[in-house]
Amino acid sequence: MAAPHEVRVILQDFGKPDSHTIGVYEAGGGYKALKKILVEEKDKWTPDAIIEEVKKSNLRGRGGAGFPTGLKWSFLPKGNDKPKYVVCNADESEPGTFKDRYLLEELPHGMIEGMIIAGLALNSNHGFIYLRGEFYLGWQRVEAAIKEAYAKGYLGENILGSGKTFHLATFRGAGAYICGEETALLESLEGKRGHPRLKPPFPAVKGLYGCPTTVNNVETFAAVPHIILKGGDWYAKLGVGDPKSGGTKLFSVSGHVKNPGVYEVPLGLPLKKLIYETCGGLREGRKLKAVVPGGSSTPILTADEAENATLDYEGMAKLGTMLGSGGLIVLDDSTDIVEFTYRIAYFYAHESCGQCTPCREGSRWVQDVLARVRAHDAQSEDVDTLLSFTENMGNGTTICPFADAVVMGVTPIVKKFRPEFEAYLQRTEAVPSGT
Amino acid sequence: MSTEKTYQFSPHAEARFKELETKFPQRSSLVIWALHLVQEDVGYIPRDAVDYVAQRVGVAPSWVAGVVSFYSMFHEEPIGKYNLNICYNASCYLMGSDKLEECVTRKLGIKPGETTPDGLFTYTRQAECLAACGKAPAIQVNEEYYEDLTPEKLEALIDELKKKG
Ligand SMILES: Cc1cc2nc3c(=O)[nH]c(=O)nc-3n(C[C@H](O)[C@H](O)[C@H](O)COP(=O)(O)O)c2cc1C
Ligand code: FES
Numbered sequence A: 001m002a003a004p005h006e007v008r009v010i011l012q013d014f015g016k017p018d019s020h021t022i023g024v025y026e027a028g029g030g031y032k033a034l035k036k037i038l039v040e041e042k043d044k045w046t047p048d049a050i051i052e053e054v055k056k057s058n059l060r061g062r063g064g065a066g067f068p069t070g071l072k073w074s075f076l077p078k079g080n081d082k083p084k085y086v087v088c089n090a091d092e093s094e095p096g097t098f099k100d101r102y103l104l105e106e107l108p109h110g111m112i113e114g115m116i117i118a119g120l121a122l123n124s125n126h127g128f129i130y131l132r133g134e135f136y137l138g139w140q141r142v143e144a145a146i147k148e149a150y151a152k153g154y155l156g157e158n159i160l161g162s163g164k165t166f167h168l169a170t171f172r173g174a175g176a177y178i179c180g181e182e183t184a185l186l187e188s189l190e191g192k193r194g195h196p197r198l199k200p201p202f203p204a205v206k207g208l209y210g211c212p213t214t215v216n217n218v219e220t221f222a223a224v225p226h227i228i229l230k231g232g233d234w235y236a237k238l239g240v241g242d243p244k245s246g247g248t249k250l251f252s253v254s255g256h257v258k259n260p261g262v263y264e265v266p267l268g269l270p271l272k273k274l275i276y277e278t279c280g281g282l283r284e285g286r287k288l289k290a291v292v293p294g295g296s297s298t299p300i301l302t303a304d305e306a307e308n309a310t311l312d313y314e315g316m317a318k319l320g321t322m323l324g325s326g327g328l329i330v331l332d333d334s335t336d337i338v339e340f341t342y343r344i345a346y347f348y349a350h351e352s353c354g355q356c357t358p359c360r361e362g363s364r365w366v367q368d369v370l371a372r373v374r375a376h377d378a379q380s381e382d383v384d385t386l387l388s389f390t391e392n393m394g395n396g397t398t399i400c401p402f403a404d405a406v407v408m409g410v411t412p413i414v415k416k417f418r419p420e421f422e423a424y425l426q427r428t429e430a431v432p433s434g435t
Numbered sequence B: 001m002s003t004e005k006t007y008q009f010s011p012h013a014e015a016r017f018k019e020l021e022t023k024f025p026q027r028s029s030l031v032i033w034a035l036h037l038v039q040e041d042v043g044y045i046p047r048d049a050v051d052y053v054a055q056r057v058g059v060a061p062s063w064v065a066g067v068v069s070f071y072s073m074f075h076e077e078p079i080g081k082y083n084l085n086i087c088y089n090a091s092c093y094l095m096g097s098d099k100l101e102e103c104v105t106r107k108l109g110i111k112p113g114e115t116t117p118d119g120l121f122t123y124t125r126q127a128e129c130l131a132a133c134g135k136a137p138a139i140q141v142n143e144e145y146y147e148d149l150t151p152e153k154l155e156a157l158i159d160e161l162k163k164k165g
Helices: A022-027 A032-040 A047-056 A069-074 A099-106 A108-122 A136-151 A182-189 A218-230 A232-238 A271-278 A303-307 A313-318 A337-351 A357-374 A380-392 A402-416 A418-426 B011-021 B027-042 B047-057 B061-070 B090-094 B097-108 B151-164
Strands: A085-090 A126-131 A167-172 A213-217 A248-255 A261-266 A288-292 A327-332 B082-087 B121-126 B139-141 B144-146
Touching (some): A032 A218, A047 A069, A047 A108, A047 A218, A047 A232, A069 A108, A069 A213, A085 A182, A085 A218, A099 A136, A099 A218, A099 A248, A108 A126, A108 A167, A108 A218, A126 A136, A167 B027, A182 A213, A213 A218, A248 A271, A271 A303, A288 A303, A327 B090, A337 A402, A357 A380, A357 A402, A380 A418, A402 A418, B011 B027, B097 B151, B144 B151
Parallel strands (some): A085 A126, A085 A213, B082 B121
Antiparallel strands (some): B139 B144
C-alpha cells in the first residue's frame, strides 16, 4: 500500500507476491515499452528518438550526481568502429541508501528493460550489471530475471524479431565502497583494484575496455521504460518542484522516524511532508535535530533548514546541500552528534582507495581527530583542525570526489553543531545531548 | 608444503567458470569472478589459489594478489564458519547497533576481527553500510541479511547457528 504522497511509477509492483518474476512485471505493463520501440512503432523509435524522449523527461541520474540522463547518452559517439557498453551501477553503498537493493531483489525487470532500451538508443549489444558483492539475494534474483528475459526473447539475438541484439551479464563486486564511483567500477569490472581513473576522458568516450560506455544507476534505468511508454512530458510533469527535476524519486528513509523504508514521491515534495506524513513522523516525544538529505556525503541540514527544504536538485542546492542518492537519515534530539559523525568518519577512513595522498591521509586524520574528541582527549584547536580539512583535501587535489565527500559529510556537521563538539572537550563522560 | 594438494576449481566452480568465460569480452574481467568461486569452494583465498586463478585467467599472479588484498570480502586467511558482519555505520548506530556488538562480545568472548577458538564464529565490524538502514540495526552472516535486530534476536540467532554447527 502506498503511503501518503507516494506516486508509484517504478515501485508500482512493490509488495506484490513474486514481484521479482517476469509474469508479474508483464501483467503490470512490463516489456511493453520494448515492444513499442521494436514492433508497434518501430519506424518512429530511432536511437535519436529514444534519447530525445529521455531528454524531454528531465530524468537525472539517480546514483548521486544528478546528471541529465538523455544528455549523458548523447555524448557517446555515433559511429560503430568500436563496441559500446551499457553498464548498470548496482554497487549501492552510500551510507543511508538502500533503494537499489529493493529494486534488485524485488523488481529487477524494470532495470533490465531500461538497460535493453539504453542498448537500442546507443547501438550497444552488451550490458553488464555491477552488483555490490554483499547483495547475494539481489544477485540471484537478477540472474533469474535475466534468464526469464532471454527465454522470452527480450534478450539475446534478434530481439522480438527485430534483428537487434543485446546480451546482459552480471558481475559481483567484493566489498569496496569506491567501486560505486563510475570509473573505479569500470576498473573493477576489468578485474582490477578499484582505483578511479583520471577524467577526461569520460566513460562516454573511453569506458569499459577503452570503449564508449554509459554507466547509470539501477533506479535511472528502471525509470526509462515508463518514459517510453507514457512519454517524456508525462514523466517530467510528475515532478512538483523545479521543472528541471522531472519525475518521481525513490527515497531511502532511515533513522528516527516511525516508518522508515523506501518511498517513491514526486520530486519537489517538501521534506517536511515526507518525514511527517509519508514516514509517520518522529517517535513519540521527540524533536527533530537534523536531516542528512542524500546519503552520508551530502551536507547535513539542521531542523530549521529542514523546515523549508524541498526535495529536488534545485531545492537542495539552495540550502548548500544535495539530493544525492536520496538516502535520508533523520536524527532526533536523542542523537549524540559526535558519535554519529565519528561513525561516518570511520567509514571514510576505511574506504579511501589510497591512490591520492590528500584523501588517504586526510580521511585518516579526520577519523583520528574525531576519535580524540570522542575520547574527551582533544584540545579546542582540534575542532578548528576538523574545519580546516575543507581547504586541504578535496577541492580538486584528488582524482575522484571521494575526498570531497568526506569534507561535505563531516565539516558541515562540525560547523552547525560546534557547541556539542566543544562540550565533549570538557566533559568527562559522554552524555547524549537532549537527554 | 609439497604434501598439500594444490588448489583447483571444484567441478561446480569449473562449470561456472566455463560459463563466465563466454560472457566477458576480455578475460581480465574473470579475475574477481574466479576469486568468488574460490572463496565459495574453500571459504578463503589460499596462496596457491592466487597462482591458479592467475594461470586460468591469463594475468600475472601479482595482479591477482593485488586484487585479493584490495577487496574486503576476500579473506587471505581462513575465518570462522559464520562471519558475523555487524554494521557500524550511521543509521545502524542511531538504531542501537552498539548493543549488538556488546551482545557478540558477551556471548562469544570475541572482539572485532577475532574468531572463536572452535572456528565457528568470526566477528567483523562492518565499516560499509549494508544498505539495510531502513531496518536497522542490521547484520550480515555469510550471504544472509538479518534486519531489525535486537540483542535478544541476535542471541537466538547465535544459539541456532551453534546448534547447526
Ligand atoms: C565515492 C563515490 C561513490 C559512488 N557510489 C555510487 C553508488 O553506489 N551507486 C551509484 O549508482 N552511483 C554512485 N556514484 C556515482 C557514480 O560515479 C555515477 O555518477 C553514477 O553511477 C552515474 O549514474 P546516474 O547518472 O544514473 O546517476 C558514486 C560516486 C562517488 C564519487
Ligand atoms: S547504516 Fe547499517 S545498514 Fe546502513
